[in-house]
Amino acid sequence: MRRFKRRGLAFDRLPEDFIVQINDTHPSLAIVELMRLLIDRHGLEWEPAWQLTRRCFAYTNHTLMPEALEMWPVGYFEKLLPRHLQLVYGINERFLGHVTRRRPNDGELIRRMSLIQEHGERRVNMAHLAIAGSRRVNGVSKIHTNLMQRTTFADFAAVYPGRIVNITNGISFRRWLLQANPRLAALLIASFAAAVAGGGGTLPPAPGGIGVTS
Numbered sequence: 203m204r205r206f207k208r209r210g211l212a213f214d215r216l217p218e219d220f221i222v223q224i225n226d227t228h229p230s231l232a233i234v235e236l237m238r239l240l241i242d243r244h245g246l247e248w249e250p251a252w253q254l255t256r257r258c259f260a261y262t263n264h265t266l267m268p269e270a271l272e273m274w275p276v277g278y279f280e281k282l283l284p285r286h287l288q289l290v291y292g293i294n295e296r297f298l299g300h301v302t303r304r305r306p307n308d309g310e311l312i313r314r315m316s317l318i319q320e321h322g323e324r325r326v327n328m329a330h331l332a333i334a335g336s337r338r339v340n341g342v343s344k345i346h347t348n349l350m351q352r353t354t355f356a357d358f359a360a361v362y363p364g365r366i367v368n369i370t371n372g373i374s375f376r377r378w379l380l381q382a383n384p385r386l387a388a389l390l391i392a393s394f395a396a397a398v399a400g401g402g403g404t405l406p407p408a409p410g411g412i413g414v415t416s
Contacts, residue, residue: 203239213246217257224261224336227272227328233259233335234286234293242285248292261332261339262369266346266354273325276318290326294318297334304361315357333358333365340369 206219224230233255240251264270279287294317305311317334319325333339333355341347347368351359359366379387 203244213240213244213250213254216254220258222259224259224332225264227270227332228274230261230328230332230335231283231286233331234289237289237293238285241289248296252293252296256335257337259332259336261336263329263339263341263346263350263355266349271354272328273319274328276324276326279326287326290317290331293331293334301361311357311361315361329355330358339366341366343370344368 203220206216211219222229222232224232236255236258237251240246240254241248246254276287279290298312298316301312301315302308313320315330317327317330319327339350339355339358341350347366351366355366379390
């Protein structure tokens with residue numbers, strides 16, 4: 203933010219210059235921190251601050267294992283980050299209001315999608331915060347993304363169709379060669395057939411001593 207302000211740019215340019223890719227659930231606290239900076243330090247009203255914040259974040263979910271979808275006790279926020287908790291409550295109130303307008307008279311859906319887990323110890327659902335505060339959410343394979351849409355985040359996929367998408371997070375060495383650069387693939391296969399067929403690793407040094415690694 204300091205670098206952005208030093209350049210003298212208007213805040214509506216922020217999402218063009220500042221993008222954060224969240225690769226786990228605990229970094230979703232950065233969504234709340236950006237809201238704090240925009241509102242408390244830079245004087246923006248809630249709605250423009252929220253629109254800018256959502257355009258600055260995207261969330262990649264790597265696993266649907268429960269232990270990776272963090273739930274932070276509200277008590278921790280109350281003791282350590284009280285202002286952030288106020289903002290979480292504000293985000294949740296407006297988010298659930300938007301959900302209600304899309305799906306009225308469905309209290310159970312509202313309960314499931316809330317950023318605050320109310321049964322038992324009250325906790326902040328950091329994955330829900332990441333989805334609510336991101337312009338795009340992706341899985342890392344087609345199968346994984348389908349599971350996100352049909353199981354753990356099915357409510358979000360239903361209420362916000364198109365927000366959860368698939369972006370493959372890495373592909374095999376040989377598949378990349380064959381599809382992305384067929385001419386290079388042909389050259390490497392002609393020169394190092396066994397190494398390429400074996401999946402890459404470290405190819406033998408080319409003439410002149412330059413090695414190629416996958």
